Amino acid sequence: MVEWTEFERDTIKDIFSKIDYDVVGPAALTRCLVVYPWTRRYFGNFGALYNAEGIMGNEMVANHGKKVLHGLDRAVKNMDHIKESYCELSQLHSDQFHVDPDNFRLLADCLAIAIATQWGSAFTPDIQAAFQKFLSVVVFSLGSQYH
Amino acid sequence: MSLSAKQKATVKDFFGKMATRSDDIGAEALSRLVAVYPQTKSYFAHWKSASPGSAPVRKHGITIMGGVYDAVGKIDDLKAGLLSLSELHAFMLRVDPVNFKLLAHCMLVCMSMVFPEEFTPQVHVAVDKFLAQLALALCEKYR
Numbered sequence: 001m002v003e004w005t006e007f008e009r010d011t012i013k014d015i016f017s018k019i020d021y022d023v024v025g026p027a028a029l030t031r032c033l034v035v036y037p038w039t040r041r042y043f044g045n046f047g048a049l050y051n052a053e054g055i056m057g058n059e060m061v062a063n064h065g066k067k068v069l070h071g072l073d074r075a076v077k078n079m080d081h082i083k084e085s086y087c088e089l090s091q092l093h094s095d096q097f098h099v100d101p102d103n104f105r106l107l108a109d110c111l112a113i114a115i116a117t118q119w120g121s122a123f124t125p126d127i128q129a130a131f132q133k134f135l136s137v138v139v140f141s142l143g144s145q146y147h
Numbered sequence: 148m149s150l151s152a153k154q155k156a157t158v159k160d161f162f163g164k165m166a167t168r169s170d171d172i173g174a175e176a177l178s179r180l181v182a183v184y185p186q187t188k189s190y191f192a193h194w195k196s197a198s199p200g201s202a203p204v205r206k207h208g209i210t211i212m213g214g215v216y217d218a219v220g221k222i223d224d225l226k227a228g229l230l231s232l233s234e235l236h237a238f239m240l241r242v243d244p245v246n247f248k249l250l251a252h253c254m255l256v257c258m259s260m261v262f263p264e265e266f267t268p269q270v271h272v273a274v275d276k277f278l279a280q281l282a283l284a285l286c287e288k289y290r
Contacts, residue, residue, distance in 0.1 A: 031271060034268035034269065034271070034272055035271050035272040035275055052267075052268050052272075055268075056268065109252055112252075112256055113255055113256055113259045113271070116257075116259040116260045116263075117259045117260070117263040117266065118263070120261070120263065121260060123256075123260060125178055125179045125182035125183070125199045126199075128182065128183055129179075129182045129183045
């Protein structure tokens with residue numbers, strides 16, 4: 001069981017109540033596809049993802065970015081049962097999408113950077129630490145049903 | 148994953164823009180390393196304080212960023228240029244190379260905070276690749 005301090009719980013709730021999903025989600029997924037080009041292997045049906053410009057203008061990428069970010073909502077609402085909350089999604093990513101779980105970590109890093117671009121100095125070291133701890137629990141949970 | 152000529156130019160350009168804030172970014176990046184990855188404090192047990200924002204941490208962050216800037220100048224041959232730094236890290240400091248990635252991530256976070264407009268995905272990938280190449284050059288003498 002993950003132990004959360006009150007600061008961490010408050011910080012996570014605060015972050016997710018303040019971020020603009022429509023900006024941060026697309027920004028994070030876009031960065032992931034540009035910075036770690038091998039992640040494009042999972043989006044063959046999204047059209048032309050050959051270069052940064054193509055990715056940044058791609059509507060399917062943007063919509064999927066929003067979807068993925070909303071995928072974190074269940075963890076925010078259920079911080080004491082994150083692993084259980086992601087059982088099904090983990091199976092899906094393993095058995096249907098065949099995503100290498102290391103990619104979840106890459107996307108998590110891009111999410112931290114996307115929020116940093118939005119918040120600037122308001123994204124303090126303590127907040128970054130809480131956010132990355134939260135993301136690492138989600139990343140672990142998403143990989144938990146792989147076999 | 149070596150840098151293209153265009154990416155080298157992107158790195159030099161961005162670091163040029165960053166120059167006036169490089170001390171802040173260096174200090175902040177090391178602070179974040181010990182805040183977000185507390186296990187990294189194990190390398191600084193000999194300091195009075197290794198907590199985020201403390202004077203020794205900030206000072207050392209500035210030193211490290213100075214080294215990174217030096218590496219930008221040697222971007223065409225990092226292995227040769229960083230030979231003595233590699234020996235230092237290999238034989239004296241013996242920092243586990245996984246930590247280079249963690250510090251690189253913290254540097255990227257700081258860059259994106261301070262330069263949200265300039266730190267585009269294209270700049271991000273070039274700088275990320277450069278820091279990875281830098282880390283590789285630092286590891287050269289490890290074994």
